[in-house]
Amino acid sequence: MTDWQESFRSTVLPAVARSTSIDEVILAPSCLDAAGTVYRRHFHDRPALVIADETTYALAGERVSATLSGAGIDVDRHVLPAKPRLQPERTIGEELVERLRTARQETPIAVAVGSGVVHDLTRYAAFHAGTHFMSVPTAASMDGYTSAGAPLSDKGFKITLQCAPPRVILADLDVIAAAPAEMSGWGYGDLAGKMPAGGDWLVADALGVEPVDDTAWPLVQDNLKGWLADPAGVRDGAVGAIAGLFVGLAVTGLAMELHGSSRPASGADHQIAHIWEMEHLAHRGEKSSHGACVAIGCLSMLALYDWLIARDFSNFDPAAASRAAPDWEETEATIRIAFGRGEVAERAIAEMRGKRIERAALAARLERFKRSWPALRQRLSDHLMRESQMRNLLAAAGAPVAVGEIGLSAARHRATVLKARYIRKRYTLLDLLAEAGLLERAVTESFPDGHALYAGKGEAA
Incomplete structure (x- = not known):
């Protein structure tokens, strides 16, 4: 077992077991093709709305959509512009709420394919539309994949709105490690x-x-220096280093859920x-x-x-x-x-x-x-x-x-x-x-x- 696999087993999995919202986190190479199987395991035959931006849809969203369709899931898509860089605006979240509410006779499961902003907008929209969402990260770029908070700008003021974490996270290491080094x-x-x-x-x-929380504090702080130990590997896109980074970011999000705040x-x-x-x-x-x-x-x-x-x-x-x-x-x-x-x-x-x-x-x-x-x-x-x-x-x-x-x-x-x-x-x-x-x-x-x-x-x- 590699270092990142051991870290995943000893930190992420126990935290998921304690989570009241997240049922499963999968972190592995070449797991994107399992999207249909994983989706059906958690959401059965509910329709899906894949939410991505133009870049992440081309990178992974099209493949996820095809895999879901191949599993017999009724799939719709909502692709946001990628240029200029997508911003975490509450107004965009509200537009996605309406998209989910009007997409089908039955409100679909939201499937977020992308990095931070796509996930924060999807998290907000799914929560306010009264549905669940599935996370497909495309980069180890932020700690919010497993969190309940959606940091969005509301009338120019950045606030963290408590929503809900995804029910399931499918993180393909081949996709995440290939993300831009930046x-x-x-x-x-x-x-x-x-x-x-x-x-x-x-x-x-x-x-x-x-007071310091005896659960959340050690979960993050006792492991933090280890997660930060291979910066050159992160810069170079080494799979093990990126996986370790993703584990740290995922655990942090879970710690926020377990503590009830950020x-x-x-x-x-x-x-x-x-x-x-x-x-x-x-x-x-x-x-x-x-x-x-x-x-x-x-x-x-x-x-x-x-x-x-x-x-x-x-x-x-x-x-x-x-x-x-x-x-x-x-x-x-x-x-x-x-x-x-x-x-x-x-x-x-x-x-x-x-x-x-x-x-x-x-x-x-x-x-x-x-x-x-x-x-x-x-x-x-x-x-x-x-x-x-x-x-x-x-x-x-x-x-x-x-x-x-x-x-x-x-x-x-x-x-x-x-x-x-x-x-x-x-x-x-x-x-x-x-x-x-x-x-x-x-x-x-x-x-x-x-x-x-x-x-x-x-x-x-």
């Missing part, structure tokens, strides 16, 4: 983001905000990435991908953790920090300045209300931080990679490691890190730094001109 790099970047996300969960746990997979790294996605960040004529943005968000947060771990808080004054903290009116005004007037600012204000804290409670939280810092510092130091270590891995995998590679300037990068905490109520390191009155200093000192993140040329802010 897309595998995106998946590697998305998986790398689980490292600082783990740090954020440790911070929230230490401060009594959100906390096991998403921290401030994703908050940073979501802002750039909401701003339609583009590079070389294409919108920057989720995984590419997460790679930069990952390095950003690990740099801030490096800064934090180097600090001695023995002289920190919690009472003084709490007195100096802005009141709610100041916070609301700052959000409006950061995001301007409109839907994004209003939703950010609503999210921040979810973690609003009174001054006395803030003083108590900061006092707890000071007391727990020696133990938390050791735990973070033991668990996290340094930013330089992760940079080397991401570079070897072909993932972005400089802001210019996704179309950013240094100034825009710093500004995003400063405002990222506003868009989610989830507690992260950015919140701790802000509450302690240290966020601006941490950003300034962590990201000076000449930092490795600013190598190369980004676009104007």
Whole structure:
């Protein structure tokens, strides 16, 4: 048994057994021709609607459709445009809901053939149309194949809508390993983001905000360094490395389902990435991908953790920090300045209300931080990679490691890190730094001109 097969057997299969939604995950070479047999095993003779974009339909969708038809399944198709790159817009999801509702007298099973956006749109549409869906991934490009969440833009604000995972996933390694190296790099970047996300969960746990889950935490964090261990193989499309990457991404999605939220997979790294996605960040004529943005968000947060771990808080004054903290009116005004007037600012204000804290409670939280810092510092130091270590891995995998590679300037990068905490109520390191009155200093000192993140040329802010 190979390393990836052992990892699949010891992590994916037990998690699937505990899942209330996913019945089967198949990861193997040359398994696409089994689509009809697998479909019938789970959905019997229900009609199918194959959803793909133009690229993924040519790559695998046509073959899946033919295989389903050959198994006696009534198959219809909905092919989305591939250029410009398909975007995760809720309005497109609603169009697919109607397509499913009107496709047949009996609502068909949705069969998603593609990568991240195709799956997120299909997940949303199937859930709201009241049907199930089957997943046929075409790249190891993101962690959402097994998840229940559909991260979509709604009136310009990126939100994760809870839907349902696929009933079955059929992942053909020959197809996935042949995906463009750039897309595998995106998946590697998305998986790398689980490292600082783990740090954020440790911070929230230490401060009594959100305890670490004894099931989801080890499922992801105990295996993460192993899944990231062959970046060159990921870049080169080596089947074993791609399979290992896919296992890690699949387990992360399952951990989200088991935990009931995206906390096991998403921290401030994703908050940073979501802002750039909401701003339609583009590079070389294409919108920057989720995984590419997460790679930069990952390095950003690990740099801030490096800064934090180097600090001695023995002289920190919690009472003084709490007195100096802005009141709610100041916070609301700052959000409006950061995001301007409109839907994004209003939703950010609503999210921040979810973690609003009174001054006395803030003083108590900061006092707890000071007391727990020696133990938390050791735990973070033991668990996290340094930013330089992760940079080397991401570079070897072909993932972005400089802001210019996704179309950013240094100034825009710093500004995003400063405002990222506003868009989610989830507690992260950015919140701790802000509450302690240290966020601006941490950003300034962590990201000076000449930092490795600013190598190369980004676009104007």
